[in-house]
Amino acid sequence: MADRILFRFWTIMDYEEEEQFLREQHQNGWRFKRYLLPGFYFFDRCTPEDVVYRLDFDQAGTGEKPGYLQLYRDYGWEYLFDVNSFSYFRKPADIIEDDLEIFSDNESRLEMIGRIYRRRMIPLMIIFLCCVVPQLIIQSNNWLDRGDVGARAFTLIFLVFFMLYVWLFVHCGRKIRRLRQKYERDV
Amino acid sequence: MQDRIKRIYVPMTETGFYILFCLQNEMHGYNIGQRVKQMTGGAVTISPGTMYGTLAKMEKDGLIRFVREEEKRKLYVMTELGREVLEIELHRIERLYKNSKGEYADGR
Secondary structure (H helix, E strand, O other), X not given: OOOEEEEOOOOOOOHHHHHHHHHHHHHOOEEEEEEEEOOEEEEEEXXXXXXXXXXXXXXXXXXXXXXXXXXXXXXXXXXXEEEOOEEEEEEEOOOOOOOOOOOOOHHHHHXXXXXXXXXXXXXXXXXXXXXXXXXXXXXXXHXXXXXXXXXXXXXXXXXXXXXXXXXXXXXXXXXXXXXXXXXXXXX | OHHHHHHHHOOOOHHHHHHHHHOOOOXXXXXXXXXXXXXXXXXXXXXXXXXXXXHHHHHHOOOEEEEEEEOOEEEEEEOHHHHHHHHHHHHHHHHHHXXXXXXXXXXX
């Protein structure tokens, strides 16, 4: 078990907030141990310390992982684990003149946004368009035609899914735009 | 195909240039990072995420090739195509430098 369990909701485009959150926890004496589930954090008590956390998204293909992690280790990063295709790294911030970034140019930051978009957002859009939307239409038609409990329940379930997806697309779309603007400014 | 690669890569990014320049000799990612830091007096740093991504892309595009593995570290070296790209880029930089010093091709 852990000394503290926290819940915090974040989407795939909020990785910078996630880095900042974990850093602040560590500064307050809570070292990130692991996730129970994505969003449920396990923390251990530790001496307050400024430790930088960084997330990389799905860079190394299968079989490439050992070399990828070795490279990060050579640069002084401690590898924690992979969650949701994000690789978690951390490094004490007090090492003088050491590099605390995992990307040294905006091009590679934009590429990471592109990877998240291709491998997460597009599949989600396909599920939305090919499953959630048709199901919502079918079930609501059933409700209108027959009006039975099953059709009502399914209509409501898919309506909730529909709204969740729409919210997610709006949120992530805004986030992607903001991040792109931030990093495209001085490419 | 090769012409397309040359067009994409020239002019090069600083990261791309220094990685390719270093890979005239066999090296692994962290080595390159350290070497670039020394060469530029710390003005250019290449972080691991950027290093990994650039090496992977250059390997895919055929500018560099994987040589062997040494304790999980992958060593790369420049290919013939990589050498051509580097030469084109070096000529470009030379021209920029000469022009900036007031040396022009038409001699005026």
